[in-house]
Amino acid sequence: MVYSPADIASLLNVKESTLRKYSLLLEEFGYEFSRNAQGQRWYSDKDVSVLKRFMSLKQNGAMSLKECAEGVYLWSKGSDVTLADTTQVTPHNGNERHNNDITPVIQQEMISMRELIEEQSKQIKSLYEQLGRQNTYQEERDRVLLDTIEQLRDAVQDQRKEQLLLDEKKPEQSIEEKPSLWNRLFKK
Numbered sequence: 001m002v003y004s005p006a007d008i009a010s011l012l013n014v015k016e017s018t019l020r021k022y023s024l025l026l027e028e029f030g031y032e033f034s035r036n037a038q039g040q041r042w043y044s045d046k047d048v049s050v051l052k053r054f055m056s057l058k059q060n061g062a063m064s065l066k067e068c069a070e071g072v073y074l075w076s077k078g079s080d081v082t083l084a085d086t087t088q089v090t091p092h093n094g095n096e097r098h099n100n101d102i103t104p105v106i107q108q109e110m111i112s113m114r115e116l117i118e119e120q121s122k123q124i125k126s127l128y129e130q131l132g133r134q135n136t137y138q139e140e141r142d143r144v145l146l147d148t149i150e151q152l153r154d155a156v157q158d159q160r161k162e163q164l165l166l167d168e169k170k171p172e173q174s175i176e177e178k179p180s181l182w183n184r185l186f187k188k
């Protein structure tokens with residue numbers, strides 16, 4: 001597993017420029033970090049342990065930065081050189097911190113992130129399903145509305161036709177049904 005400089009700087013609670021400085025010091029003594037195609041450093045779990053060891057030696061205050069870098073480099077190569085006890089470190093803020101392997105912490109963070117991503121994926125899927133149901137409902141509603149409008153239009157057209165037929169028949173019926181004045185007067 002590899003991590004970006006920003007991830008490691010955040011994890012170690014240092015600025016990226018400080019991380020770069022520490023990395024350069026370690027490289028001066030032969031420690032090698034992985035690099036991408038652009039030449040940027042990428043950090044492994046082992047690198048995180050080395051950097052934590054370097055920081056704990058630095059915070060102990062008994063060694064210069066170069067001595068810390070050399071000692072950590074030798075430690076990383078499995079040298080018999082004895083390093084200062086770094087199981088407990090007191091950072092500048094006064095909180096007690098333990099120099100445990102960072103891998104379980106990162107793995108727990110990854111698990112938490114995966115769970116969060118899965119939950120968000122479920123929520124997004126649910127929203128898409130709701131949108132799909134709403135679209136289906138709206139399409140059905142629109143179809144029913146258009147059918148109703150078409151039926152009303154047809155009914156209005158039929159009424160107009162009937163009215164036209166009635167209007168055409170009325171003048172003929174009224175003439176035939178009403179006897180003329182002459183007929184009314186003389187046929188009685």
